[in-house]
Amino acid sequence: MIRPVAHRLLLLRHCEAEPARGNEFGSAADQARPLTQAGHMMARRRGESMRRAGLVPDLVLCSPAMRTRQTYAGLLPFGEGARPEIRIEPTLYLAAPDELLARLRATSDSVHTILLVGHNPGLPALARYLNGVERALDSDFALGTLATFHVEVEERESIALTWKALGPRTAWLESFSQN
Template identity: 35%
Template structure:
């Protein structure tokens, strides 16, 4: 696969979540700040021409709410998200296995999830030709709404490690 045929993988950590006394971790909603910050991810994707063909999202409330805000900002361009409960308790290997299931017709995939696997997945995937500044920022601190963008030059099913170039690490709205 040539660079011109490359696909895009976007890994997004959910926006800032609250800690209500009555909610278990899976049911934690976005905090007021999270609702305010989450739309910026959709704005950034649209402004940078990175509208995904497909979205896979953890089924936890805070990731679903983040995804709703992103899709609202993408408007008519937003694909229907697929909620995958496996992403809630995933580690980097499980999250990568879910990415590996992506149909090859998908040119751009957004995965919405949680720490620590979002950061660990990025560390696992980064190839030597990754942007060094983005890699350093991502590895040092991965705040809520942190987003990684990777260039993928092989089939989704073959992604394994050190084989995707990190091109961006951003925290939209900051």
């Protein structure tokens, strides 16, 4: 017997960050860029909208850049009793879509909702790759954009084909919200 199992993928681009300081343009300087005041407010509004929509992740995968970590922190709290596992992973910093996909595919079958907090151009490219609905995702994600996908997978007896089966047109866009 095959029965569908619902999973949800949330792709969130970081909120507005300060520009690089002075003439520092390297990776370390870029990763150290904090959110602006407007970026902090944007993250809090995004968190409020996620709470209203009942979007509570089981797992948060976050780039190590300060702007992504501060964006995630601004979303909190998700609700009473919600304690998602958070993983700050260096490989997610400016990751290409295939790297993001590989990380998602390595997720445990017991995780039902993943929030991935990252950067352009990897997030929008991944969203376009996974999108299984007619609605197009032609543009890059503006700052603070959240794309919500419903992932329907098959479960055969005790073997669940979940995140490891993620591929082209396997996720269905539920919402696309720009701040």
